[in-house]
Amino acid sequence: MKAEVPVQKALPSSLTPQRLVELYRTMLLIRHFEEQCAPAYRQGKMGGYMHVYIGQEAVATGFIAHMRDDDYMVCSYRDHGHALARGSDPRRVMAELFGRYTGVAKGKGGSMHLVDVERGFLGGYGIVGGMVPLAVGVGYGIRYRGGDQVCLCFFGDGAMNIGPVHEALNMAAIYKVPVVFICENNRYAMATPIDFASAVPNLAERARQYGMPTRQIEGMDLLEVYRHAEEIIHHVRTTPEPFFVEVLTYRFEGHGIADNPTNQALYRTKEEVEYWRQRDPIVSAARFLLENGLATESELLEWDAEAKQQALEAVAYADASPEPPLEELYRDVYTDMEVPEWRY
Ligand SMILES: Cc1ncc(C[n+]2csc(CCOP(=O)(O)OP(=O)(O)O)c2C)c(N)n1
Numbered sequence: 001m002k003a004e005v006p007v008q009k010a011l012p013s014s015l016t017p018q019r020l021v022e023l024y025r026t027m028l029l030i031r032h033f034e035e036q037c038a039p040a041y042r043q044g045k046m047g048g049y050m051h052v053y054i055g056q057e058a059v060a061t062g063f064i065a066h067m068r069d070d071d072y073m074v075c076s077y078r079d080h081g082h083a084l085a086r087g088s089d090p091r092r093v094m095a096e097l098f099g100r101y102t103g104v105a106k107g108k109g110g111s112m113h114l115v116d117v118e119r120g121f122l123g124g125y126g127i128v129g130g131m132v133p134l135a136v137g138v139g140y141g142i143r144y145r146g147g148d149q150v151c152l153c154f155f156g157d158g159a160m161n162i163g164p165v166h167e168a169l170n171m172a173a174i175y176k177v178p179v180v181f182i183c184e185n186n187r188y189a190m191a192t193p194i195d196f197a198s199a200v201p202n203l204a205e206r207a208r209q210y211g212m213p214t215r216q217i218e219g220m221d222l223l224e225v226y227r228h229a230e231e232i233i234h235h236v237r238t239t240p241e242p243f244f245v246e247v248l249t250y251r252f253e254g255h256g257i258a259d260n261p262t263n264q265a266l267y268r269t270k271e272e273v274e275y276w277r278q279r280d281p282i283v284s285a286a287r288f289l290l291e292n293g294l295a296t297e298s299e300l301l302e303w304d305a306e307a308k309q310q311a312l313e314a315v316a317y318a319d320a321s322p323e324p325p326l327e328e329l330y331r332d333v334y335t336d337m338e339v340p341e342w343r344y
């Protein structure tokens with residue numbers, strides 16, 4: 001039956017139907033994983049703060065799909081999707097959110113500071129824009145060693161108003177570092193709309209002055225992101241030079257766990273949220289799979305149930321995991337202090 005349905009939009013040549021299904025399932029996993037986060041947070045299972053990526057899944061998924069095993073990436077505190085798209089174990093990611101010893105940062109980082117060095121994921125960062133200079137350093141390291149890896153650097157629109165980001169973009173172009181700067185423009189920095197905070201709201205245009213190629217792309221469509229990401233990462237790897245890409249996207253939920261609907265009503269309308277929800281990247285990818293005969297309704301349901309099951313297992317694993325032992329408190333922590341015995 002499947003073969004009778006014509007493929008309406010040609011898939012990029014590097015994207016087999018199987019791979020597309022894999023990426024679709026990655027987005028499902030991210031969504032289900034994060035749907036478990038707010039309830040768990042409200043039950044007091046997580047310390048620190050917590051931000052979800054719901055609505056933006058196509059961005060991390062579409063870019064990270066093109067990373068080689070030896071490539072690097074850094075991102076902001078809105079990092080669950082990036083870690084999962086990179087292949088970090090969902091159970092260990094959830095354990096990190098729960099502050100457990102089995103977490104990817106031994107429970108000491110929490111939601112905002114995921115890390116997976118084996119996969120070249122050098123961290124989520126809580127300082128807005130803080131990952132941008134770090135990515136330039138990573139890119140410089142790659143150049144210095146004569147490698148052909150790339151570093152993907154994900155950050156929000158708010159980071160474009162942070163001074164060191166501009167110093168870093170300038171240096172990146174001067175040193176021709178192989179970094180892809182991926183500005184996830186979800187239109188708000190907390191409650192501040194982009195056109196309120198940026199004199200030039202087109203961020204790709206703003207970045208053009210730094211002497212690197214720039215592009216603005218749609219971020220709600222997995223195939224669209226995948227296509228551009230492939231070209232851009234190839235360009236950066238082979239030229240090499242940095243590239244700035246502004247990805248137009250939207251977060252369906254509040255800025256962070258404390259940004260409730262009453263608060264959101266102060267800065268955005270229900271109609272606006274609804275407009276973007278209609279462009280849900282998971283729904284549109286599912287529609288594409290169905291319309292092109294690449295999946296059946298029952299397969300979609302099965303994958304959805306499996307992703308939910310994985311998310312529930314992650315919660316159960318995190319719940320059952322131990323707290324870090326007391327002697328871990330000062331281990332791996334950046335300090336030049338001698339830690340006195342009595343502090344353990
Ligand atoms: C240097 C710095 N200033 C302020 C903050 C407080 N803060 C946390 S998130 C945020 C908004 C950032 O928005 P954006 O970069 O668009 O990312 P998004 O949350 O939309 O993904 C701000 C101002 C911070 N963490 N770091």
Ligand SMILES: [Mg+2]
Nearest residue numbers: 156157188189
């Ligand atoms: Mg933003």
